Amino acid sequence: MGDTKNLGDQFYNELMTRIKSISDKPVKWVVVTHHHQDHSGNIGKFQDAGAKVVVHSNLNKNLETYAPQQGKPAMANTPYSKREYDIKLGGVTAKVYHFGSAHTSGDSFLYYPDLKVLQGGDAIVGVAPNIDFPFNGSGVDWVRVLNQVAKLDFDTVVPGHSAQGQTTMTRADFMAYKMKWETLISRAKELVKKGTPKDQLLAQIKTDDLGWNINTQQWQQPARLDPFYAELKAAK
Numbered sequence: 001m002g003d004t005k006n007l008g009d010q011f012y013n014e015l016m017t018r019i020k021s022i023s024d025k026p027v028k029w030v031v032v033t034h035h036h037q038d039h040s041g042n043i044g045k046f047q048d049a050g051a052k053v054v055v056h057s058n059l060n061k062n063l064e065t066y067a068p069q070q071g072k073p074a075m076a077n078t079p080y081s082k083r084e085y086d087i088k089l090g091g092v093t094a095k096v097y098h099f100g101s102a103h104t105s106g107d108s109f110l111y112y113p114d115l116k117v118l119q120g121g122d123a124i125v126g127v128a129p130n131i132d133f134p135f136n137g138s139g140v141d142w143v144r145v146l147n148q149v150a151k152l153d154f155d156t157v158v159p160g161h162s163a164q165g166q167t168t169m170t171r172a173d174f175m176a177y178k179m180k181w182e183t184l185i186s187r188a189k190e191l192v193k194k195g196t197p198k199d200q201l202l203a204q205i206k207t208d209d210l211g212w213n214i215n216t217q218q219w220q221q222p223a224r225l226d227p228f229y230a231e232l233k234a235a236k
């Protein structure tokens with residue numbers, strides 16, 4: 001199972017009802033893509049029910065200081081710290097990858113080679129992406145991460161969030177998404193290289209053709225703008 005939905009009985013029970021509509025077997029393995037509570041919220045409930053919950057070790061580290069309104073998600077019982085972790089069950093393998101920082105420092109991708117399905121968490125979304133800088137996300141590294149993802153043989157992506165009605169993405173959708181990231185970061189790097197002041201950067205990055213408006217109050221907050229500018233400046 002990939003991700004556990006928002007913290008709380010309501011969401012957990014709804015998710016379990018859906019799972020039970022497919023199988024009466026217990027959930028033995030859960031992979032959580034990152035620490036945000038709308039993905040990690042019910043780690044504790046799945047563990048209490050006997051599941052192993054696989055996360056990158058940076059996810060557990062991020063949970064130490066993460067304090068959402070909804071409450072604190074439980075630490076996962078099966079952290080990994082290498083580039084990949086294999087889950088073998090009933091002759092089938094699911095692979096979990098960490099390719100570096102993107103949405104957060106603890107992002108995992110869940111890949112089912114037999115099905116050619118990839119679950120990307122919030123590193124792959126059908127809406128404007130969001131870099132969690134306080135938890136060491138990175139726009140520059142995000143591009144590198146997506147280049148690693150592109151090497152996997154998948155034809156369907158389950159995005160972390162999507163526009164209404166679009167529950168999956170095709171490989172072509174993913175490649176278009178990756179291209180948008182490359183375009184955004186290369187334009188931003190170019191502006192910083194040219195000496196564009198920090199307070200003008202967001203207004204000057206052309207994004208209308210990408211469909212991502214990043215000149216918003218959220219992006220203008222120093223907690224986001226300062227590290228974004230700094231990483232663009234440091235990038236080669």
Ligand SMILES: [Zn+2]
Pocket residue numbers: 034036103122
């Ligand atoms: Zn998230």
